[in-house]
Amino acid sequence: MAYIRFEKINKLFGTNHVLKDIDLDVEKGQLVTLLGPSGCGKSTLLRCLAGLEQVTDGHIYLDGQEITDVVPRRRGIGMVFQQYSLFPNMNVRDNVAYGLKLKKLPKAEINQKVEQMLDIVGLSEKISQYPAQLSGGQQQRVALARAMVTAPKVLLLDEPLSAIDALLRKNLQIEIRRIQQQLGITTIFVTHDQDEAMVMSDMIHLFHDGKIEQSGTPEQIYTRPATKFAATFIGNYNLPAAADFNRAFHADIPGQDVAVRPEIITLGKQAPQAADGLLIAEGKITSHISHGNLIRFAVGFDGGLTLNADVVYENKLDFGEGDRVFAAMKKDLVIGL
Amino acid sequence: MEHKKMKLMTSRNTRYYYLLALLPFVFLVVMYELLPLIMLVVDSFGLDKKPDVRFSLENYQKIFTTLSYQRAIENSLKITLISTVVGIVIAFLGARAAYTSRGKFRSVFLTVLNMTSNFAGVPLAFAYMIILGNAGVVKQIANMYGIGFLQNFDLYTSKGLTMMYIYFQIPLSTLLLIPAFNGIRQEWNEANMLLGGTNAHFWLHVGIPVLLPSLFSTLSVLFANALCAYATAYALLMNNFSLLPVNISASFVGDIKTKPKLGAALSVVMMLIMCVVILINNFITKKTTKWESR
Amino acid sequence: MRKGSKVSSNIIMTLVIVWLLIPLLATIIYSLFEDWTGIIPRGFTLANYQKIFTDTAFLTSMYQTLLVCVIPIVITILVVLLGLFVVTVYFPKLEKYMQILCMIPYTIQGVILSVSILILYAKGNTLLSGRMTMLIGAYCIIILPHIYNGIRNGMRAINMNMLLEAAEMLGESKLKAFFKVIVPNILTGITVSSLLAVGLLFGDYVIIRNLSSSNVNNMQKFLYQAMKRSSAEASAVFVVIMLITFAITAIVLTLQSRSTLEKIRNGGK
Numbered sequence: 001m002a003y004i005r006f007e008k009i010n011k012l013f014g015t016n017h018v019l020k021d022i023d024l025d026v027e028k029g030q031l032v033t034l035l036g037p038s039g040c041g042k043s044t045l046l047r048c049l050a051g052l053e054q055v056t057d058g059h060i061y062l063d064g065q066e067i068t069d070v071v072p073r074r075r076g077i078g079m080v081f082q083q084y085s086l087f088p089n090m091n092v093r094d095n096v097a098y099g100l101k102l103k104k105l106p107k108a109e110i111n112q113k114v115e116q117m118l119d120i121v122g123l124s125e126k127i128s129q130y131p132a133q134l135s136g137g138q139q140q141r142v143a144l145a146r147a148m149v150t151a152p153k154v155l156l157l158d159e160p161l162s163a164i165d166a167l168l169r170k171n172l173q174i175e176i177r178r179i180q181q182q183l184g185i186t187t188i189f190v191t192h193d194q195d196e197a198m199v200m201s202d203m204i205h206l207f208h209d210g211k212i213e214q215s216g217t218p219e220q221i222y223t224r225p226a227t228k229f230a231a232t233f234i235g236n237y238n239l240p241a242a243a244d245f246n247r248a249f250h251a252d253i254p255g256q257d258v259a260v261r262p263e264i265i266t267l268g269k270q271a272p273q274a275a276d277g278l279l280i281a282e283g284k285i286t287s288h289i290s291h292g293n294l295i296r297f298a299v300g301f302d303g304g305l306t307l308n309a310d311v312v313y314e315n316k317l318d319f320g321e322g323d324r325v326f327a328a329m330k331k332d333l334v335i336g337l
Numbered sequence: 338m339e340h341k342k343m344k345l346m347t348s349r350n351t352r353y354y355y356l357l358a359l360l361p362f363v364f365l366v367v368m369y370e371l372l373p374l375i376m377l378v379v380d381s382f383g384l385d386k387k388p389d390v391r392f393s394l395e396n397y398q399k400i401f402t403t404l405s406y407q408r409a410i411e412n413s414l415k416i417t418l419i420s421t422v423v424g425i426v427i428a429f430l431g432a433r434a435a436y437t438s439r440g441k442f443r444s445v446f447l448t449v450l451n452m453t454s455n456f457a458g459v460p461l462a463f464a465y466m467i468i469l470g471n472a473g474v475v476k477q478i479a480n481m482y483g484i485g486f487l488q489n490f491d492l493y494t495s496k497g498l499t500m501m502y503i504y505f506q507i508p509l510s511t512l513l514l515i516p517a518f519n520g521i522r523q524e525w526n527e528a529n530m531l532l533g534g535t536n537a538h539f540w541l542h543v544g545i546p547v548l549l550p551s552l553f554s555t556l557s558v559l560f561a562n563a564l565c566a567y568a569t570a571y572a573l574l575m576n577n578f579s580l581l582p583v584n585i586s587a588s589f590v591g592d593i594k595t596k597p598k599l600g601a602a603l604s605v606v607m608m609l610i611m612c613v614v615i616l617i618n619n620f621i622t623k624k625t626t627k628w629e630s631r
Numbered sequence: 632m633r634k635g636s637k638v639s640s641n642i643i644m645t646l647v648i649v650w651l652l653i654p655l656l657a658t659i660i661y662s663l664f665e666d667w668t669g670i671i672p673r674g675f676t677l678a679n680y681q682k683i684f685t686d687t688a689f690l691t692s693m694y695q696t697l698l699v700c701v702i703p704i705v706i707t708i709l710v711v712l713l714g715l716f717v718v719t720v721y722f723p724k725l726e727k728y729m730q731i732l733c734m735i736p737y738t739i740q741g742v743i744l745s746v747s748i749l750i751l752y753a754k755g756n757t758l759l760s761g762r763m764t765m766l767i768g769a770y771c772i773i774i775l776p777h778i779y780n781g782i783r784n785g786m787r788a789i790n791m792n793m794l795l796e797a798a799e800m801l802g803e804s805k806l807k808a809f810f811k812v813i814v815p816n817i818l819t820g821i822t823v824s825s826l827l828a829v830g831l832l833f834g835d836y837v838i839i840r841n842l843s844s845s846n847v848n849n850m851q852k853f854l855y856q857a858m859k860r861s862s863a864e865a866s867a868v869f870v871v872i873m874l875i876t877f878a879i880t881a882i883v884l885t886l887q888s889r890s891t892l893e894k895i896r897n898g899g900k
Contacts (some may be wrong), residue, residue, distance in 0.1 A: 087528075099533055352721050358713040369768035377743070394854050
């Protein structure tokens with residue numbers, strides 16, 4: 001059996017059905033992300049695993065034992081919350097030592113473990129400061145240290161970076177991933193930020209409306225969205241109706257809609273050589289937006305079809321508005337939904 | 338540049354005209370707050386029997402050596418402390434209950450607290466006389482059914498007075514503590530639970546330490562509230578029970594011969610007690626809020 | 632575990648509610664019946680109320696209560712508004728002294744304040760020694776902390792200096808702008824704090840007893856005298872006092888919840 005197993009989990013708040021028949025396995029040592037928009041049930045599933053919410057129906061197993069009805073403090077789970085979870089009346093050392101003191105470890109051992117863990121999260125010099133004296137990012141690193149120092153079986157991260165500004169967030173994503181791999185700790189990470197999920201995860205489970213929409217590695221999720229929702233939520237997919245797309249590109253993609261990533265489309269002033277499995281159509285540039293490293297061109301085709309195409313920006317714009325261009329893409333990268 | 342300078346000059350000159358608008362405030366505060374207090378202190382060193390004596394410590398000496406004044410200080414401190422401590426304990430439980438519950442019942446609770454927060458003094462004493470006085474309703478029912486402890490309960494004692502003081506402390510202190518409880522974040526208890534702590538651990542290590550500053554400032558408000566309360570005691574027992582505020586008032590206004598200078602000294606003693614409490618409170622606040630510093 | 636704590640919360644709240652309401656309800660029932668010596672009161676009557684509302688002494692005390700509540704509140708609001716305007720706009724360094732002066736009454740309270748005013752003025756024979764003047768002066772001081780806090784919190788909440796500068800750029804003088812722009816904006820805060828002050832003055836017994844002559848009675852003083860005469864009559868006075876107190880509290884609570892609602896709505900925009 002998997003290290004963590006959710007079996008037919010249902011959760012209702014009153015009449016609100018938040019989790020619907022969730023089945024999910026997590027392997028030991030992995031970092032697994034629950035990704036989805038707010039209100040999709042991802043945080044609730046995490047809190048059920050922690051025991052902070054009771055499941056309405058279903059079973060949860062951890063390390064071969066059923067923990068569905070075990071009280072939180074006996075589950076062996078560490079958790080980092082969105083923010084404000086540090087005890088404000090204790091300094092960094094006492095916050096991190098809290099769980100160890102409750103375990104009644106000898107003082108010397110506590111000190112040694114606390115210092116070691118603060119070293120790992122890079123906050124050794126803040127050991128005697130109070131949470132109010134730390135920045136948001138530092139507070140979250142202390143929270144991480146506090147959650148990990150008791151060597152929990154699983155580490156739960158509930159949108160720990162959502163209250164931190166963009167640049168710092170990028171650094172912390174990489175740092176958390178590094179620490180997780182260094183300690184080999186099984187981790188479940190909840191976020192609504194797809195980039196964050198891509199950077200950090202071994203596995204991503206995409207949540208939608210109380211159900212798992214799709215599971216897979218970041219690459220699978222990114223390149224092969226299984227549903228229209230997945231394609232909308234991940235990346236910047238073009239999602240035209242299949243009929244429009246097939247007419248413009250003389251293709252035969254099955255399904256209702258077509259998902260096309262902007263970066264698989266190549267644009268050129270001359271028509272590329274026709275080849276097997278290459279879809280080509282002529283269109284007109286209608287607008288462009290600069291994303292720094294990329295220029296995103298909107299291209300209009302006959303029949304009202306519009307697609308976004310990304311071009312790496314080198315040193316000049318290749319096309320202007322109103323220019324006629326040829327758009328080409330490999331057929332096997334186009335997904336019918 | 339030049340223009341800016343001009344404007345600054347004029348505004349600096351007109352600025353002082355605005356001090357005139359401050360005059361009414363200064364007048365009010367000087368005439369009815371500062372001067373009276375200064376006169377009170379000055380008078381406390383005079384003597385009622387010898388008007389020409391300007392500075393003497395006789396009044397103070399008398400207060401601390403005469404049994405009846407010692408009794409007044411003692412009674413005041415005792416009733417104040419008991420009602421304050423009992424009040425804060427009930428307020429803690431009540432505010433915690435309001436913090437953990439939601440919905441209708443909670444708002445009923447808050448409404449009752451707000452409604453009764455002004456219920457003190459003469460009306461309170463009167464209501465207690467109606468239910469627990471010598472011919473009180475509860476008393477008569479107790480007599481009818483032979484409920485011993487109620488039959489023997491005498492409202493017109495320090496016990497009865499303490500009970501009323503506790504009554505008026507409860508709404509005040511609970512209303513003061515509820516906002517402090519709302520500052521306790523749920524994440525703290527959740528983190529505590531996951532780190533292996535029980536509810537008791539949480540309150541011992543986090544909840545109460547975080548509340549401590551609010552608890553102490555509430556304590557000092559309650560202390561002042563009880564120490565200075567006059568009407569409740571006077572309405573119940575008139576001048577027959579020795580309490581600082583009652584004795585002070587009686588030395589200025591009343592049928593028996595007044596002793597305003599001695600009363601002034603008693604007032605100064607009462608203010609000093611208040612000052613000590615405030616100083617202790619400030620000291621403790623500083624000690625218990627070092628973690629709030631930025 | 633969580634359920635258990637909920638049950639105990641409800642028990643505690645119930646006990647406190649019962650404890651707080653018993654004296655009130657008992658006195659209300661007492662005022663409405665002729666005889667209450669058994670468990671069940673007998674002989675419903677409104678005679679007690681009829682009696683007090685036809686008693687000119689009672690009606691006078693109501694009128695005088697209103698008078699001695701309203702005058703000091705109006706004076707204090709004006710004085711503090713002017714003072715705070717000048718201090719925050721022109722002399723911010725004086726702010727902390729003003730605050731200290733306004734907070735002193737918290738610690739001296741009624742007894743000491745009334746006797747010290749008595750010491751200073753009782754012997755003279757100027758206008759300042761008038762009983763009414765002393766009373767109003769003392770009342771102004773006793774409500775000073777509440778009025779001050781109410782107005783200052785209001786000013787803080789609306790970023791006064793910015794609003795004043797904006798009005799000044801439109802050609803208003805600062806003082807005019809203050810009364811035209813700032814005061815209307817903090818009106819709810821002023822109303823709430825003056826109602827709290829009404830509650831405070833309405834419940835005063837010691838100051839009026841020590842300072843006023845025997846012909847000035849507020850309702851508390853009237854209650855005290857009535858309860859020496861007849862507890863039936865006094866119980867009706869009690870109920871009237873309580874109803875007025877509750878009405879004041881109810882208005883304060885509605886105003887406060889409405890202003891928080893407004894804040895939430897404005898924040899949402």
